[in-house]
Amino acid sequence: MLNVMEERDIQVRGYSLRLPLDVVVLASANPEDYTNRGRIITPLKDRFGAEIRTHYPLELDDEIGVIEQEADLLATVPEYLLEILARFTRYTREHPAVDQRSGVSARFAIAGAETVAAAALHRSAVLGEEVPVARVVDLESVIEVLRGKIEFESGEEGRELEILAHLLRKAVADTVREHLGGIDLGPFVATLEDGHPVVTGDRVSAADLLGSLPADEPVGMTVDAIAARLDADTDGERAAAVELALEGLFLARRIGKEADDEGQTVYG
Incomplete structure (x- = not known):
């Protein structure tokens, strides 16, 4: 040289x-x-004329833009899910348990988006859905996949998955506040308190998820408000939007959530 x-x-x-x-x-x-x-x-x-030191994206929108540009998505992934992954990535860069000398590259979020899309595609193939759309439930597959893409400080051995799960929940909660703030989600809470649980999971279709909601007017108006805020038109997109709202209520400790024996997630 x-x-x-x-x-x-x-x-x-x-x-x-x-x-x-x-x-x-x-x-x-x-x-x-x-x-x-x-x-x-x-x-x-010394013989190079210039040296350029790069950095991670400074703004959240730039982080999302990198994911959209580089990820090879095999399913529809709503932008708010990409935002969750972008926030998740940025939180890992700030967390003291993560080895920041090794860093958390843009490939971390890109791999997360591709994993979410793959989970949605798999569900649509198994259930016969025409258009695969990623939902919040698909984020559960991200933690195991991304664990191998970052390094933790030596004193955090055994807590890696717990830390990542916490940061992902934080990213979801912040995204819900950003996009659904101001929408009255009380009808969802009242419905669940009246004994009408909502069932979701990686083997539950969008139609079944929407079908588990009561057909009363307050719930319908709430679903329409959420869908309008998130530009959700199809059943798959509306189911994903409802699931985001339910997860936000759970993280705000207004409703409960548990997994049943069949691997489904029940909000109640």
Whole structure:
């Protein structure tokens, strides 16, 4: 590399090959404390005309934009789910239990989005849904997948999944406040208190989820308000929007949630 940049030639087994052309060399490298391998040696580094130090996206919208640009999504993933994953990624970068020298790259959120989409596609294939749409329940698959993409501080051994689950719940709660703030979700709470649980899960179709809601006017108006706020038009999108609202109520400790023996999630 030194010869190419300085002398414009290379030597192979004693033979010199001249390269009579202008050579521009671009290189990228991780920070030196990320790995101790592959560092650019100082004499070579000095010959680069500029050094650009990059950083993670500073704004949440930029983080979401990276996911949308780079993720290969095989199902419809509502933007608020991408926002949850973006917030989740940013929280892991700030958490003291995560080794920040190793960092939490943009690939963390990209892999999360692709995992959520894959879970939705799998459900639609099993249940025969025409259009796969990701829902909050699909986020459960993210933690196990993303655990291997970050490193934790040595004292946190055994708590990794617990920490990630906590940060994901925080991301969901913040997203619910951002998008559903101001909507009266009281009819959902009243319905559940009257003994009408809502059943969801990775084997529950959007139609079944919506069908488990009472057909009374207050609940219907609430569903319409949520759907309008989240631009949810199809049954799959409306079911995903309802599930986001229910999860927000659970995280606010206004309703309960538990898994039944069949692996379904019951809000009640």
